[in-house]
Amino acid sequence: MVEVAVRVGGAAGDGIASVGEIVAKSFARLGLHVFGHNAYQSVIRGGHVWFQGRASTERVYSQGDGCDVVYALNPETAEIHGPSIKQGGFLVYDPEKFTIPDDRIPVGATAIKVPTLAIARKFTSQSILQNAAGLGAASYLAGLPLETIQGALADSFGKKKGEIVEWNIGASAEGYRVAREAAGREIPAIAPAGPPKLLMTGNQAIAVGAAAAGCKFLAQYPMTPASTIMHWLAAHSREVGVVVKQAEDELAAINMAIGASFGGVRSMTATSGGGFSLMVEALGMAGMSEIPLVVVESQRSGPSTGLPTKTEQGDLNLMLGAGQGEFPRAILAPSHPVEAYRATLRAFELAEEWQTPILLASDLHLSENFATVDRGEITFPTEVSSLFTVTPNGHDYLRYAYTANGVSPRSLPGQAGLQYVSGSDEHDEKGHLISDTKSGVPLWVAERTKMMNKRMHKLDGLRGATAPPYLEGPADAELTFVTWGSTLGAVRDAVKLLAARSHVTSILVSPTVYPFHGAEFLALAAGAKKLLLVEANYSGQFGRLIRAETGFDVPHKLMKFDGEPFYPMEILQKALGVLIDGGK
Amino acid sequence: MAGSSTAAAPAGVGTLLPLVGKSDTKPTWCPGCGDYSVVAAVEMALKKLKIPSHEVVIVSGIGCSSNLPHFVNSYGFHGIHGRALPIAEGVRWANHGLTVIATGGDGDGFGIGCGHFVHAMRRNVDLTYVTMNNQIYGLTTGQASPTSMMGQKTKSTPTGVIENPIDPIALALASGATYVARGFSGDVKQMAELIQNGITHKGFAFVDTMSPCVTYNKINTFDWFRQRVYKLDAAGHDPTDIVAAWSRSLEWGDKIPTGLFYRTEKPTYEDLEEVLAAGPLARQPAGLSGRESILDEFL
Known part of the structure; x- marks a missing residue:
């Protein structure tokens, strides 16, 4: 098995995300499973941002724990991420930019000094080229073949040709060479593990899913982490025949979408919790007027403006209760881009079939992080029927x-x-x-x-x-996790970590959060030896829903609301505690 | 709903179809309400244009006047407070083969929905917005509205309004509306003409009708208006002159102009939205079947 993680960190504006995406894409092109984690802040320049591409010949569902290579564009990155470097890993930096005293090099890691600025100067006065040199160095250390990384790098410039691309190719080769010499050992190149995989974010999967489902109209107001749904559809608007309207606010966005649906097209809006709060009244109108509507609610840390670029699953109560009075709705909660694609298709079918709003619950962790999808996992419906089908009477x-x-x-x-x-x-x-x-x-x-x-x-x-809950893993597992949405990814990875420690665990997965499938849930929960609820909010909102719907209180709970996604290791630690402590 | 993927031609094209008229629901407005004139004018305008009733959508928000769609035999959308315009825009973009009219009151359009008002006009969406402006909140039993005049005593302003009223005409001119008119419920014929021309106008047509509330507004009554209104065309106003339109829009007091303030031709939002060039969205093919190459960018 191959498993490797590369982390690139610096300040906003340094081009971290593009370097990271090229690394992630290169892994995907080799047919590896990838999870790309994009950590950023609510600033355009400065601060600390990082991107990690984690790849494996086995499926990976989260950013994982630790990394093998850190490419630090500034001393803060070395400081913050140094401790995450695994035994035998590497810390890449340019000594011209900053120095790291020997005693600050993480134990077990090797510092690789790459003159990225000097390499860049050989080609151009534009210092941004240093990233290509750093990328080349990190790639060598991660086992990425030079031609793979150069292919992805060249493609990142799109149709642009000429010296810019040549400089980047040259600088990456130079960085690659320097790292090879400095590594002190030969890093074996990763062999292709299968056909190239698609690398998509949850939001890209939702956008493609919407177009594939026959959505013809999206109205949206910019809000992290939902905006990239609008970005993808706007960039492909003519190609896919979808009208994309950036509205004056979320009130307009949802009302436009409702108007368009009434007018005869499948339509959608997307937002985060703040915008969704503004949409609440109109959501009820769609329920009352029985108008099909798909609403993507990509959660971020609240309350109020909260942590705009950090993740949370804190809006479940809001989604469940949004709107005065009572009206039917469904809430689908995918955990991975491929699930997000399928849930989007299903959301449009459900909205139309049941003439009521369907909510797609995402969050920053799913919406903005990258994961690989096999090409065959995404199939486009062959016939999207016309809506003009009512028999006049x-x-x-x-x-x-x-x-x-x-x-x-x-x-x-x-x-x-x-x-x-x-x-x-x-x-x-x-x-x-x-x-x-x-x-x-x-x-x-x-x-x-x-x-x-x-x-x-x-x-x-x-x-x-809607899809009922199901058990992932054996029925006689020592412990069964209960979770929903994007947190499922880290739980899946934790299950693997536990298996490596000879603990057999399972997951009670709820792809549909609402209407809650109480009877099915109880039947599965009844067979579990120990149950541990894992969700990214303060009060255990999904746990509360389970209690409300079934009277059953999941006995063990792991909550997280610091804005960061769950790391498999912290789930493992909690699970070990539950396993050792006893009690159901 | 399963069915054929081929979008059928609109049912009844080429045949004689019922024109717009009264629905089977009788208006519930107070006797003497100005809004009776407005629904009559809307009906007259649509009849004159011979637009079949099934090709018309009347969208409204909430308030006394927003009940209007129920009294006409076209398609209707009685939405939520303040949101008539975004709903109407959505309908229009879904099927720009339809005639879309948005209606509502001054509270709905210039209070809670004022943001949408400005943005719909700057977009020059091809629809007609008819406001029934009675300068009071009627359905909530008589509070001040955004167009209530300074000093007016209402339930919410017992010592008199202390804010300047919104001037919808000036706001429309400032926001880029391409057809700006004012009607008065005391003159249905003029109002019908203004609405009719608004419907045929290519772009956003705004017709603010002074439609007195006989129950809660004892100041801006039919008589109050009758003593003040004069017709812009008779006064020699040139509706292609934006400066003249601005200057007329400022007149409010002893003299209140009615008629067409301004009209100009500009590309509509629908003209500029390239996806709509292929015809009404509702009748375009949907989905991505056979377009798998779109996934190549993710490789």
């Missing part, structure tokens, strides 16, 4: 007709004889208001009850139409 048309499953035939503007008024007020089957002169009158009191029942009945349908 003229004067008898009832937009909100009572039906067995609560879903009524929906006409679209432009269809003759099927006009109706979509109302946010309570209404009758025809769509006529019962909020003004009829409300409180006995006949219409009963009508209100029927209409509420009709809408809420869709929850039963949604429960049946």
Whole structure:
């Protein structure tokens, strides 16, 4: 098995993310499984940012623990990340930029001094070229073949040709050579492990998924970590035939999306918790007016502005309760880009089938980090049906007709004889208001009850139409993790770490957070020896949902709300504690 | 909903279809309310243009006037407070073959929804926005609105309003609206004409109608307006002259101009949004089937 992690750190504006992405992409091109972790701050220049590409011949689900190579563009990076370097690892830096006293070189690590600035000067006066030299050095130490890294580097310039690309290629070769000489030992090159893999962020997977699902309209207001959904679709707008509207605020964004859906296209909006808070009223309108809608809620650390560039799973309560009154909704919680792609396809199907808002719960950790996906894992639906399919029935048309499953035939503007008024007020089957002169009158009191029942009945349908919880791992595991969303990744990696220590553990996975599949969850939980809840928030919001829905309190809990994603090792430590302590 | 992937031609094209008229719901406005004139004017305008009722969408927010879509036999969207315009924009972009009219009151459009008002105009979305401006909150029983005049005593301002009112006409001119008009519920014929021309206008058409509230606004009454209104065209106003339009927009007091303040031609948002060049979005192909090469960039 090959497993290697390369970390690049410096200040914002240093080009860290692009160096890191080239490393991650190179691993993916060799057919390795990759997790690319992009850690940044809410500044455009300065501060401390880092990117790590972790690759393995086995599946990797998180940033993992520690790394093999650190390329430090400034002394802070060496200081912060030095201790993470594993035994036999390397610390790459340019002694012209800063010096590290010998006693500060991490134990077990080798310092590799690479004159990145001097190499850059051989080609140009632009110091940014130093990154190519550092990239070459780090790549050699990580076992990446020079031609692989140079291919990814050249491709990162797109169609641009000429001396800029040549300088980069030259500088990377020079850095590669210097590292080879300085390493003190031959680092074997990683052999291709299979066909090249796709490297995508969760948001890219969601954006591709939306287009593949037939979404024709996205309205969004910029907000980290949801913005890159808009960026991908905007960049590909004409190619994929999706209108992308940057709205004046999130109120407009969701209302535009609702209007477009009413007008006859599959539509979506995406935001983070702050923007979602503004969308709440309109979300209820989509529920009341029975309009299909997909909303991506990519969580970040709250409350309020919180830590805008850091992750958290703190908006579950908000997503569950968003909106006055009650209306049906579903919340899907993928954990990995490939799951995000599939959940997006499913969200559009569910929204249309059940004519109600479907929430896609993501977070910064899933939305903005990279992971590999096998090309075959992403297939595009062959037929995305037209929405103009309602059979006209003229004067008898009832937009909100009572039906067995609560879903009524929906006409679209432009269809003759099927006009109706979509109302946010309570209404009758025809769509006529019962909020003004009829409300409180006995006949219409009963009508209100029927209409509420009709809408809420869709929850039963949604429960049946969404993926139930399942057990990953053996039924007789010593310990079963309970988690949701992106945290599943680190838990999966922790399970592997535990297995290496001869502990058999399993995961109770809940791809659908709501409607909660209580009976299925309880059945699986009942068979577990010990249960440990892992989620990235303060109060254990998923645990609370489980209690509310089943009366079952997951006995052991691991919460994290420092803005950082879970590291497999901290989950392992907690799990060992639970295993040793006893108690169910 | 499963079905054929081929988007059928709009049902009924080429046949005689019902034009816009009254719906089977009777207005619930107070007797004498200015909004009766507005719904009549909207109906007249659409009838005159012979647009079949199924190709019209009337979108509104919340408030007395926002009930309007229920009283017309077209498609309607009775949304939430202040959001008529973004909903209407979404409808328009989903299917720009439709005639989209947004309606609502002064609280809805110039208070809670004022941000959308400005942005819809700068985009020059091709829709018609008809506001029923009664300078008061009616449905919530009489609080000050963004267009209530200085000093007006209301339930929320018992000693009188102490803020300057919004001037919707001036705001529209400043925001880049390409058709700016004011109507008055005391003159349905003029109002219908203004709305009709607004609908045929290519771009954002704003028609602010002074539509008196007979219950909660005892100052800006029908009579109050009748004593003050004069018609811009009769006064020789040139609606292509933005400076003249600005100057007329400032008139409010003894004399209140009605009619067309300003009109100009500019590309609409729909003209400039390249994806819409292939026809109404709702009738374009959807999905990525056969386009697997799009994944190459992730390799």
